[in-house]
Amino acid sequence: MRGTCKPVDLLSLLFLSLLAAVTLAAWPRLPHAPWLLARLAAIAVSLFIFAHYSPRSPSPAWSRRFHAFLPILIVPVLFDSMGDIIPGIWPRYLDDLLIRADLWLFGGRHPTVLFERFIHPLLTTAMQFAYISYYPMAIVLGVVLFRKKNETAFDEAVFGIILCFYLSYLGYLLFPAVGPRFTLAHLQTRDLAASPFVVALQDTLNALENTKTDAFPSGHTAVALMTLYYSGKFRERVLVALLIPAVTGLIISTVYLRYHYVVDVIAGIVLTVLTIYLAPRLSKLLSRAAGRPADHLHHPT
Numbered sequence: 001m002r003g004t005c006k007p008v009d010l011l012s013l014l015f016l017s018l019l020a021a022v023t024l025a026a027w028p029r030l031p032h033a034p035w036l037l038a039r040l041a042a043i044a045v046s047l048f049i050f051a052h053y054s055p056r057s058p059s060p061a062w063s064r065r066f067h068a069f070l071p072i073l074i075v076p077v078l079f080d081s082m083g084d085i086i087p088g089i090w091p092r093y094l095d096d097l098l099i100r101a102d103l104w105l106f107g108g109r110h111p112t113v114l115f116e117r118f119i120h121p122l123l124t125t126a127m128q129f130a131y132i133s134y135y136p137m138a139i140v141l142g143v144v145l146f147r148k149k150n151e152t153a154f155d156e157a158v159f160g161i162i163l164c165f166y167l168s169y170l171g172y173l174l175f176p177a178v179g180p181r182f183t184l185a186h187l188q189t190r191d192l193a194a195s196p197f198v199v200a201l202q203d204t205l206n207a208l209e210n211t212k213t214d215a216f217p218s219g220h221t222a223v224a225l226m227t228l229y230y231s232g233k234f235r236e237r238v239l240v241a242l243l244i245p246a247v248t249g250l251i252i253s254t255v256y257l258r259y260h261y262v263v264d265v266i267a268g269i270v271l272t273v274l275t276i277y278l279a280p281r282l283s284k285l286l287s288r289a290a291g292r293p294a295d296h297l298h299h300p301t
Contacts, residue, residue, distance in 0.1 A: 004051045004052050004290075005047075005051045005290045006051065006155060006159075006290070007155070007159055007282075007283045007286035007287050007290065008071065008155070008158055008159045008162050009047050009051045009290075010286045010289060010290055011159065011162060011163060011166065011282070011286060012043075012047060012071065012074055012162065012166075013044060013047060015078065015166045015169070016040050016043060016044050016078075018170075019036075019040055019078065019081060019082075019085065020037060020040050020041075022085055022089065022173070023036045023037055023040070023085060024037075026085070026088050026089045029088040029089065030084065030085065030088040031088075032084045035084075036081055036084055036085065039077065039081060040081070043074055043077060043078075046070070047070070047074075050063065050066060050067040050070060051067065065146075068142075068146060068154070068158075069139075069142065069146075071158060071162050072139060075162065075165050078166075078169065079165075079169065079210075079211055079214075080210045080211065082169055082172055082173070082210075082211040082213075082214070083209075083210035083211035083212065083213075084210070085173070086172060086173060086176050086211070086213045087213075089173075090176050090213075093176045093177050093178055093213055094175055094176060094177050094216075095177045095178060095179070095182075095183045095215070098177055098215065098216060098261045098263050098264065099180075099183065099184070099261065101261070101263040102261045102262050102263055105262060105263065106262070110180070110184055110187060111255050111261070111262045112180045112184055112188065112255060112256075112258045113184070113187055113188060113189070115255060115256050116188065116189060116190045118256070119190055119192060119193050120193060121193045121194065121195055123256075124192045124193055124194045124195075124198060124256075124257075125194070125195060125197075125198050126249065127249065127252065127253035127256045127257055128194070128198050128201060128202065128253070128257065130246060130249030130250045130252070130253045131220065131250055131253040131254065131257055131259070132201070132205070133224075133246045133249075133250055134220045134223065134224055134250055137224060137227045137243065137246065137247075138161050138223060138226075138227045140239070141157060141161075141227050141230060141231055141236070141239060142154065142157065142158060144236055144239060145157060145234065145236075150234070153230075153234045156230070156279075156280075156283070157230040157234070159279055159282075159283045160226055160229075160230060160275060160276070160279035160283075161223060161226050161227065161230070163275055163278065163279050163282065164219075164222050164223050164226045164271065164272070164275040165219065165223060167222075167271055167274070167275060168214075168217055168219035168222055168223070168268075168271060169219075171216055171217045171267070171271070172211065172213055172214050172216070175216045176213035177213060177215040177216045177261075177264075178212050178213055178215060179214075179215035179258070179259050179260055179261065179264070180258045180259075180260070180261055181257075181258040181259060182212075184258070185258075188258070192257065192258075202257075215259070215260055215261065215264050216261075216263070216264045216267055217264055217267030217268045217270070217271045218251075218254055218260045218264040218265045218267065218268035219268065220250060220251075220254055220259075220260075220268070221250070221251050221254060221260075221264075221265050221268030221269060221271075221272070222268040222269070222271040222272045222275070224243075224246075224247045224250050224251070225247060225268070225269065225272040226272055226275060226276075227243065227247075228240065228243045228244070228247050229272070229276060231243055251265060
């Protein structure tokens with residue numbers, strides 16, 4: 001496998017190994033432990049297969065494309081898996097610490113309650129669409145870089161963004177919290193004045209999200225900022241112009257819509273800075289481990 005795995009493949013395998021180790025350690029407390037291990041093993045096998053065959057010249061173009069965008073499938077599966085692991089390893093969640101931090105920052109008042117003065121149906125709709133812009137934005141950046149056949153930029157951006165995802169998931173493992181929409185609902189004096197369509201959208205997102213303890217740090221904030229960072233670094237000016245208002249609205253929406261405490265957002269910004277620092281260093285280390293030069297150019301896509 002030396003020379004065939006990309007750094008991002010090894011990064012995913014490392015995180016898969018971590019989740020597998022946690023699953024084995026907490027086996028008696030995890031009712032879905034066998035299914036979890038089977039899921040993690042299936043992802044690892046898929047990674048090995050595509051890492052081995054996609055770089056070879058006879059391999060079809062779709063195989064190389066699928067390998068390049070395989071993280072799009074891996075990340076949500078691992079996120080979903082966290083929802084089966086975290087409740088089994090934590091007897092209680094740590095929202096009370098985050099609530100205290102917010103109260104300290106805002107002079108004894110809850111930010112989500114302070115936001116009530118700005119509630120309006122149109123603003124709620126705008127905030128909800130800003131919030132869900134998180135889901136396609138990193139994919140759009142990847143597609144733009146991939147179509148330009150800029151593989152060095154593509155691999156760098158994918159590695160940094162996936163590292164950001166995994167570091168945020170590590171945060172959920174170490175500091176589980178469900179967020180103010182659950183813990184502070186009894187203190188809110190107004191609902192979000194959302195239209196039936198927005199309510200249905202929120203209910204759908206809530207139903208699809210198996211992992212509820214994903215408040216700290218704000219992965220939405222961190223991944224959105226990482227996407228903006230790489231868009232600027234690789235001079236995608238149109239994308240930057242679109243992302244600046246989208247990311248700004250997204251960050252505000254995390255508190256307005258009561259998904260996150262302000263301290264979660266601050267932690268998400270810190271996570272962005274940490275990822276920008278770690279990504280090139282870890283990528284170089286994993287490139288050496290895979291037997292690939294750090295500036296390796298892959299087969300044309």
